[in-house]
Amino acid sequence: MLRVLTANRLIDGEVVFWSGQDWTESFAKALVFEDDGSAEASETAAKTEVTRLVDPYLIEVMEMGGRFAPVSFRERLRALGPTNKLDHGKQAVGGADIAILAQAQGAARSKGRVDLIRRK
Amino acid sequence: MYLYDDIDRRMLADRAQEFRAQCARRLAGEINEDQFKPLRLMNGLYLQLHAYMLRIAIPYGTLSADQLRALAHVARTYDKGYGHFTTRTNLQLHWIKLRDAPDILDHLAEVGLHAIQTSGNCIRNLTADPYAGAAGDEVDDSRVWAEVIRQWSTFHPEFSYLPRKFKIAVTASPTDRAATRIYDIGLRLYRDADGELAFEVGVGGGLGRLPYIGAVIRERLPVRHLLSFLQAILRVYNLHGRRDNIHKARIKVLVASLGPDELARQVEAEWEASDKAAADLPHAELARIRAGFMPTGFEALPAVSRRFEAAKADSRALARFARHNLAPHKQPGYTIVHVSLKAIGETPGDCSADQMDLVADLADRYSHGEIRVAYEQNLILPHVKLDDVPDVHAALDAAGLATPNIALISDIIACPGLDYCALANARAIPVAQDIARRFADPDLAEKIGELKIKISGCINACGHHHVGHIGILGVDKKGEEYYQLSLGGSGEGDASIAQILGPAVPAARVAPFIDDLVGVYLAERRDGERFLDTVRRTGLAPFKAAAYADAH
Numbered sequence: 001m002l003r004v005l006t007a008n009r010l011i012d013g014e015v016v017f018w019s020g021q022d023w024t025e026s027f028a029k030a031l032v033f034e035d036d037g038s039a040e041a042s043e044t045a046a047k048t049e050v051t052r053l054v055d056p057y058l059i060e061v062m063e064m065g066g067r068f069a070p071v072s073f074r075e076r077l078r079a080l081g082p083t084n085k086l087d088h089g090k091q092a093v094g095g096a097d098i099a100i101l102a103q104a105q106g107a108a109r110s111k112g113r114v115d116l117i118r119r120k
Numbered sequence: 121m122y123l124y125d126d127i128d129r130r131m132l133a134d135r136a137q138e139f140r141a142q143c144a145r146r147l148a149g150e151i152n153e154d155q156f157k158p159l160r161l162m163n164g165l166y167l168q169l170h171a172y173m174l175r176i177a178i179p180y181g182t183l184s185a186d187q188l189r190a191l192a193h194v195a196r197t198y199d200k201g202y203g204h205f206t207t208r209t210n211l212q213l214h215w216i217k218l219r220d221a222p223d224i225l226d227h228l229a230e231v232g233l234h235a236i237q238t239s240g241n242c243i244r245n246l247t248a249d250p251y252a253g254a255a256g257d258e259v260d261d262s263r264v265w266a267e268v269i270r271q272w273s274t275f276h277p278e279f280s281y282l283p284r285k286f287k288i289a290v291t292a293s294p295t296d297r298a299a300t301r302i303y304d305i306g307l308r309l310y311r312d313a314d315g316e317l318a319f320e321v322g323v324g325g326g327l328g329r330l331p332y333i334g335a336v337i338r339e340r341l342p343v344r345h346l347l348s349f350l351q352a353i354l355r356v357y358n359l360h361g362r363r364d365n366i367h368k369a370r371i372k373v374l375v376a377s378l379g380p381d382e383l384a385r386q387v388e389a390e391w392e393a394s395d396k397a398a399a400d401l402p403h404a405e406l407a408r409i410r411a412g413f414m415p416t417g418f419e420a421l422p423a424v425s426r427r428f429e430a431a432k433a434d435s436r437a438l439a440r441f442a443r444h445n446l447a448p449h450k451q452p453g454y455t456i457v458h459v460s461l462k463a464i465g466e467t468p469g470d471c472s473a474d475q476m477d478l479v480a481d482l483a484d485r486y487s488h489g490e491i492r493v494a495y496e497q498n499l500i501l502p503h504v505k506l507d508d509v510p511d512v513h514a515a516l517d518a519a520g521l522a523t524p525n526i527a528l529i530s531d532i533i534a535c536p537g538l539d540y541c542a543l544a545n546a547r548a549i550p551v552a553q554d555i556a557r558r559f560a561d562p563d564l565a566e567k568i569g570e571l572k573i574k575i576s577g578c579i580n581a582c583g584h585h586h587v588g589h590i591g592i593l594g595v596d597k598k599g600e601e602y603y604q605l606s607l608g609g610s611g612e613g614d615a616s617i618a619q620i621l622g623p624a625v626p627a628a629r630v631a632p633f634i635d636d637l638v639g640v641y642l643a644e645r646r647d648g649e650r651f652l653d654t655v656r657r658t659g660l661a662p663f664k665a666a667a668y669a670d671a672h
Contacts, residue, residue, distance in 0.1 A: 010146070011218055012171065013218060073538075074169070085467075089170050109599050
C-alpha cells in the first residue's frame with residue numbers, strides 16, 4: 001500500500017504533508033511510503049510533534065502517470081481546496097501538480113474522518 | 121436595539137484575554153491538543169479540512185450596522201474576504217489561523233460580538249423571529265425574551281456541561297419564522313383569552329441522526345415564569361439525559377423514551393419544588409431589557425407609497441423583487457426587505473466583506489441601523505420605508521444581493537459540506553449551485569412558487585434536510601458522494617419530517633431528479649397548492665414513479 005503522512009499545522013490549521021525532511025504544504029512534495037513499517041514509524045514520530053501538528057495520520061495514495069494522488073476524495077480536497085472557490089486553498093497556484101490531483105478519480109473512506117468521528 | 125452594558129463588555133474583554141493566554145499555552149506546549157480543544161471550541165474555534173473555522177455568534181440573528189462592518193473587517197483582515205451565514209444565524213469564517221484568533225476576539229468584543237455559546241454542551245446562541253419588532257402579526261418582540269434567556273444562560277454554571285448541546289428558539293407570531301418546532305426548546309409567545317402574554321412550550325425537537333418534531337409540554341406558561349420553567353426543563357434533562365452515548369444524548373431522545381406526558385410531569389414536579397422567585401426575572405430587569413428594543417424613529421406615512429408604486433410600474437425587475445423579497449411591516453409606509461444571499465450559481469449563505477459593508481451602509485441609511493439574519497441563510501433589512509425600496513433595490517442589485525427568489529426553488533439552504541467541514545460525507549454547495557442554475561429562469565421559479573430545498577452534507581443535518589419540502593442528504597457510498605432525497609418536510613408551523621423517496625443517486629443525477637419532481641408537481645397541483653401541499657395530498661407515489669422511471 002502506498003501512503004503519505006499528513007496533518008494540520010497547529011499555528012494556522014494549514015494542511016501539511018511529510019516530505020521526508022520536513023513538513024510541506026504541497027502534496028506533490030510529500031514522501032510516498034511503500035512499506036508499512038517506515039510509514040507507521042513516521043506517524044508515531046509525528047504524534048510527538050505536539051507544538052507543530054494536530055492529528056497526524058496516514059492516507060492511501062495511488063500512482064497516476066508517474067505522479068501520485070490521494071485515493072480518498074476528502075483527502076484530494078484537503079490537498080487542493082474547496083471546489084466552490086477554485087482560487088482558494090492550495091489549488092490557487094495551479095500547474096501540473098494541481099491538475100493531476102483535480103483530475104484524479106478513485107474513492108475510499110478517509111481515515112482522517114473515521115478517526116474524527118471515533119474521537120467525537 | 122439592545123446595547124450591551126458594562127457587565128457584558130467586561131465579560132467579553134475578559135473572555136478574549138483568557139483565550140489569548142490559552143492559545144499561548146497551547147503554542148508553547150504547556151497544554152496538549154486534547155486539553156486545548158474544548159477550550160478553543162468554547163470560543164467557537166473548530167479545526168476543519170483546510171484551516172480553523174471561527175463560528176461567531178449573532179445572538180437571535182440581530183446585528184447593528186457597526187457590528188456587520190466589524191464582521192466585514194475581520195473577514196477581510198483575517199480570512200479571505202467573505203463569511204458564511206448558517207442555519208443557526210451565526211457567521212462562519214473558514215480560513216482562520218490559530219495565531220490570529222485572539223486578535224479577532226478582541227475586535228469582535230469591541231462591538232459586542234463574540235463566539236460564546238457557539239459550541240460545546242451548553243445552551244447555545246438563541247434563535248428568534250428575524251422579523252421581530254417589524255412583523256405585523258407579532259404579539260411581542262421575541263428578541264426581548266431571547267435576550268432575557270441569553271443573559272440567564274451565558275456561563276450559567278449549572279448548565280455549562282449538559283449531556284449535549286441545547287438549542288432554544290423563540291417566536292412571538294402565529295407564523296413560525298424561527299423553526300421553533302425543531303429546537304430542543306421551542307417557545308411560542310401568544311396572547312391568551314384574557315389578553316395576557318403566555319408561552320406555549322415545546323420540547324424535544326431536533327434533526328440529525330434521529331429527527332423529531334418537538335412536543336408541547338405546556339400549553340400556557342405565564343411569561344413571568346419563563347426562567348424558572350426553563351430551569352426545571354434543564355434540570356430534568358441534566359439529571360436524566362444520557363451521557364453514555366453521544367448519539368442518544370439530546371433531550372429529544374429523553375422525550376422519546378419517557379414520552380412527552382411523563383417528561384412534562386417530571387418538569388412540573390421539579391418546577392413546583394423549585395424556588396421560582398429566585399430564578400424568575402424581576403419585573404424591573406425585564407423592563408430594562410425591553411427598553412433596549414423599543415421602536416424608535418418611525419415616521420407617520422401613508423400605507424401606499426406613490427414613489428414605490430410608480431417605480432414598480434416602470435421596472436419589471438423591481439416589481440418581481442417586491443413580489444418575493446418584501447414582507448409586510450407593522451408600521452404603515454414601511455416594509456421588511458430580504459437581502460438574498462442566494463444569487464444563482466453562488467454559494468448559499470456566503471457574503472463578501474464588501475457586500476457586508478454595503479448592507480451595513482444601507483441599514484444605516486434606510487433601516488434604523490439594523491440587520492437581521494434569517495435561518496434560511498439570507499439577510500434582512502427590517503425597517504425600510506416603501507419610498508426607499510427603489511433605491512435599496514438598486515444598491516442591492518448592483519452588489520448581486522437582489523436575486524428575487526426568497527422561498528423559491530433557488531433559495532436553497534446548504535451547509536458547507538465536504539468542501540470545508542471535517543465531518544461531512546459529501547459536498548452540499550455544488551449540488552445547490554447545480555439546482556439553482558437549472559431553475560435560474562425567474563419566470564419558471566415564479567411559476568413553481570414556494571419550494572424549499574434543504575441540503576446537508578452529512579446526517580448531522582446542519583442543512584435542515586429533514587424539514588425541506590425537498591430534502592437532500594449527502595451520503596458516503598464507499599467513498600463516493602451520493603445523495604438521498606426526501607419529500608414533504610417543513611420546519612415551520614406545519615412542521616413535519618420529510619420521507620425518504622428511494623435509493624440515493626450520484627451527484628450528477630440530483631438536479632435532473634429535481635426537474636422530474638417539479639414536473640410531477642406542476643402536473644398534479646391543484647389551485648393554490650404549494651409543492652409541499654401537493655406532496656402531502658398525493659403521497660410519494662407519483663413522485664417516486666417519475667423520478668425512478670429510468671431505474672425500472
